[in-house]
Amino acid sequence: MASATLAAPRQSATKSRTRSSGWIWALPPVAALAVVFLYPLFLVVQQSLTPDTGGTSLKPYADVFASSAFREALGTTVWLAVGSTVGCLVLGFALALIVAFVPFPGAKAVARFIDVFLSFPSFLITLALLFVYGQVGMANGLWTDATGAASGPFQFLATPWGVLLAEITYFTPFVMRPLLAAFSQVDTGQLEVAASLGARPARIAAQVILPEALPALAAGGSLVLVLCLNEFGIVLFTGAKGVTTLPTLVYSKAILESDYPGACVVAVVNVLVSVSLYGLYRVVSRRARS
Structure with missing residues (x-):
């Protein structure tokens, strides 16, 4: 004791x-x-919080929030990030299913290429899309050569849809990588049992594979969402002059306008939006897994 x-x-x-x-x-x-x-x-x-006149004031926030350019940039940033994330989740899940469960020659090489693709800079993929779909790209060149028209029909790359396409193209492997890792842990016996009971491939994917992949989807989707919210190079290299996001607005205010308080206000808002949407996405994904 x-x-x-x-x-x-x-x-x-x-x-x-x-x-x-x-x-x-x-x-x-x-x-x-x-x-x-x-x-x-x-x-x-x-x-x-420091205007050009000196002191401490909320005037920079009031000036930025009152500008239509900021409101448009905020809306464009959010819808591009959410749209790109949804597109990457859908496309990444479909492609990862094919690579992991559909036997074809070179499947392992494709999986390794995805690892290499993650190291590519975003402007490189955008530049490749410009070579194909730009105003003087291959697709428009073939069209003008075949029809004799003055210009080709592919003019979407300098629009918000072009930015959306470039972001989905670049960020989809960020969803595929965790999915392929999750699919490698799936018990193939469950798939064989489901197939023997008459379940079609779409039902197997929805009811057997998808529940196992939800944590990987949440991880990849949250990463893509944050990266898209802060993406600068893709918007810049697509030449989409009418597309202004929060990161490009920070650049224009700081470099082109020398409005450093305004640039810092937009940067603070960008951080808050990124953290808020990331938190919301984590809550939704957690509820989806439960």
């Missing part, structure tokens, strides 16, 4: 030392995070 009484304070002291040592080990990465990320973010927020 006495030994048990003595052991209790010792265990408490050991736990206390463990917690204190844990805080000591956590301090370096927390300090590095604060210096590298939190401090620059604090400077951006501080600049957004």
